[in-house]
Amino acid sequence: MACEEDEDRLSSLTDDILHQILSLTPTKDAVKTGVLSKRWYGLWRSCINIYFTNINLEDESSILNFNLFLSQIYYVHHFEYILFNRFYIDIQYSADPNDIISHSIPSLSQWIKYAAGARVKFLHLLLNYVHGNLHHLNSSPHLPSGVLRCKTLIVLKLRWFLVKSFPFTDKVDFPELKTLHLEDINFKTHSLFMLFLAGCPVLEDLKVANVFFLEDKTDEDDQVSASLNLSNLIRADITNCCFRFPIKTLFNLEFLRIQLSPQMYTPDDFPTFHKLTHLVINNISDLVLQMLHHCPKLQNLELYQKTQSESWDNREQGSWVVPKSAPKCLSSYLRRCTIRDFALQDLHQDIMLARYILNNAGLLQTMTIWSDKEKHEIEIELSSCPRASATCQISVS
């Protein structure tokens, strides 16, 4: 075959394919393709998406320049009647919070209202604030009301907002929302958070990280919490929320990652997780084995201690208590076990736990240990331990 290495193949693709590529390209880069050649001059105009990633806005002038660009794109979008599926914005601010709130948020809010009217399906509004040691959650902007108007959403991801109320309506209503990720969100009350979740009846994937509350929990909050129904949820990832999540409503999960502090949860909070096959627990305590009793079909267990901020819950020093009965999942289902930050606080306890699992897990295929300390001792202790599963492989890193 003749060598076609130097051919301009990309331009020979049809307009339709090029539109598809451009609609998956960040907005900034899509606009730039206009200068590539005459063929490319106007291509981006009919397929431009709102997709901004790795944006850093350091001061008022950079915010205003960005706003100008946003309004230019608005006119193109509006003029060309572009179908609106995706709205992705990921911005890191180090500007003065006053500038953020008075200049940047209104501009974004306008866009979101437009997106709501255009029936957007995928919305990522991820903001971040980096400025020395200032505790950034205190200066987070109010959640734009337009977000709650996007009733056609299937995926919603939010980061760095304050939710004080639900304006215009008394409730949240996302009838088609399947994925919800909330990070760095400050809710005024516990009820607001519960009502937010209650407004997502078909939710399948929930991630909650760094959620805080301005006011303490009340009895009314407990009532709202108890009536929450998340039975369609398949995946849940709940970390760094300083409150007790109503785990009973998560009984249909297949995957759960959760921070299980003994200060916050007791075994009475656990439902039976009939379908749970993969469990990740942040925090090693007696609750781990208690939890296993509630996961009859568990195949994959992961434990770790450090959190995102590299801190960890202090553990009660105690002696290992042999459980009365082995959790059912150990003998019949567990295939993989991974323990990170091993021996971080208590070498002896962690070894007893690992040995207990090795003793009882009849189908275990791998036991993986990650540790910064005493690797040699860990290896000796675990390889000498009698195993219920002859084919189990142990690795210590």
Added chain:
Amino acid sequence: MAEEKSQASSSKMLTLKASDGVLFEVELNIAKEMKTVQAYIDDCEDIETIPIPNVLGKHLAIVIEYIKKTNEEYDAEFEKQWNMDDLQLLLLAANYLNISGLQECLCKAIAKRIENKSPEYVRKVFNIENDHSPEEEAKLRKEYKWAFEGVDKD
């Protein structure tokens, strides 16, 4: 090729012939993922060998493997393996064969490779000849000034 008459239709085999003559025997349900091939089968029921005149054997092999293995993890690793030339030819193949999943995966891959790159770099990588006049280009750069600030080093 050989029709195994006693078995369910999902294990019936079909032969695809690439543009350079290479032959591929595939199961019917794999071939059906290529809507173009499906249409061919609908038109001519007892066809045994289907010609694919626009796609080289090397690329047809990759396409077939993709259909067999596609899932989230596979897709993420898949697009990293190919150079720009192959990516574009695979995209043309996916478009011709009408395989929407593969087409979207490859479009994403190409979009990722032009992300945060200068127009000069994109022109070089795709061998695009710049036929703008300097005035036209300058006008566009000025109008959307923000877009042209700050890119990766080439």
